[in-house]
Amino acid sequence: MAKNGPIKSAPFPELKNDTFIRAAQGKDTEYTPVWCMRQAGRYLPEFRETRAAQDFFATCRSPETCCELTLQPLRRFPLDAAIIFSDILVVPQALGMEVVMVPGKGPTFPEPLKEVEDLLKLRQKVDVVAELGYVFQAITLTRHKLEGKVPLIGFSGAPWTLMSYMIEGGGSNTMAKAKAWLYRHPEASCRLLTLLADVIVDYLVEQVAAGAQALQLFESHAGHLGPEQFAEFALPFIRSIGKQVKRKLQERGLPAVPMIIFAKDAHYALEDLAQSGYEVVGLDWTIHPQKARHLLGKEITLQGNLDPCALYAPKEKIGELVKKMLEGFGSQRYIANLGHGLYPDMNPDHVGAFVDAVHTHSCHLNKCA
Template sequence: MAHAFEPLKNDLILRTAWGQDVERAPIWIMRQAGRYLPEYHEAKAGRDFFECCRDPEVASTLTLQPIERFAGLIDAAIIFSDILVIPQAMGMVVEMVDKLGPHFPEPLRSPDDGQYERVMQKKVDVAAELDYVYKAITLTRKKLQGRVPLIGFCGAPWTLLCYMTEGGGSKTHKESKTWIYKYPEASKALLQRISEVCVEYLALQVQAGAQLIQVFDSNSGELSPYTFKTFSEPYLAYIAEHLPKRLQEMGLEKVPMIVFPKGANHAIDSVCNIGYNVIGLDWVIDPAEAVKIRGDRKIVFQGNADPGILYGSHENITETVEHMVKGFGGGKGVG
């Protein structure tokens, strides 16, 4: 269904993501909305985290809070949601435990545990299962009134597999490593299934009003270069290849695509070739080194200051940002 939205007043991040020359680097923050804002706690009003995600009005309000608090300083909004809505749509129970984070009461432990078979065989109605996300996106686009573009997102297949097998966050990744080393074919089948759900999920986000999308591979740094090539990169590439095709089938225009393979800076060279417009970089690689690896390929870099600088002085923050901007080539990349 087509939605009528007001024209964009600030398309800086879109022009940048498409590789156009721009007047300055756009600015947005991955955790723009959340606990650091007092108005977040007021709007959340004692609701469970996933309750907020499932309520389009609340999710929209939370998305807009940093845009309104820092009016004119932020060049994009990112929808308030969570990467774990995909495992939920695939039939897994995910709870948000206070002070501990996400918890799966029944994680995937082996291909023979019954849960794996249920997840693999479930016919996922992505439109119905995640309808609340699309409603939040459409509502947010309307409330934005063209002030800035809206980013949609999903978790990357490898990162989602980690949560689905570990049962939550992990320091050792014992269970997810067990899966890829003990059950490699079952792991690949699961990754492929997740990838297919991601493509449809992102396409429906675009249909609802998302103007660019990001794929978060937050756990890619847990993989060796070889296992990244085997269990992460092919599925990131699948999304990059099939999302534009799905958008075309739906009669929708392509949108810029961002990938953030956190901790996998060893793979920048190959990730430049898998079809994304923008690659997010973490803070453990020098921007100038990343630019050298990229060469003349038309890929935009996003990043990459250590968020820990916010504990520092104004002078140190300024120095860090200036070093980053200079390393990226003077401010023509996504910031």
């Protein structure tokens, strides 16, 4: 296998289950497709076993391991999509920042951005094939190993979310240091956000070139911004990424793939997000399905939004909650998911109950044969 860059390989297997893709494109589906954010994760004993002997980011840099982790939930559950195992913080690493995974603490930047001058330490031009080729190799390998069973989703963190990690040095309850930059250094903040957006565009385009069949942009820290800051420091870059990715895919003769925007806690911006050029808007669990559908209409596909903690409930209750969610969103232009990622202590059987309930109840709504 080449050290960097995409794998040169035979044509990909034909896609057998395109339900997720059709739903994302706004086409009719026989049932509601379902996948879970963080479906390849520590709640699976086989995931923990595979990861046991390896550093987290070393795992991310191993195409074979990423492929194996991506496939594990597909072996257990009848999911309608796979999402490549990776991490949003590989983008700051590509910019030259060190990120380590500290047990009990999470991702940590030993030298976060503190002053505006620190921006000069970042790579101003990133060759994503050279820096992130391992992700593209993992995508190509996984696409073949899937054998067309379901589509493969690629992803990236959005600029504001990545910027907040780079300044905070890790997770934060307030994002006060990062938000201080927005107030004190708005021009420098926009320079950083633009730099990130440029890298993300190239990163997502290369993921499609490597075999990704859909893309999701995670603005996980949207809830730390108010409407005005989101409109100035998040939304323009989200829009630009979607527009530029579509343009570059067309210029390179690559497939036009559906794109999903997931901005957690950005209730105030849902209408703007629905008009931001993405085929799908992902929703967290803090909005009623009926309200979201009424607000955004039937011309866009929605994704979400069961509270992840609902999976701690008995299986019968999970089924009831899924039925209510499906009835709220309607049977078409909808992809079932959680309102955020799966947690490490969740029971895999309850994840299975969620997936099965989606298929059972959506089939009833759609009057499957």
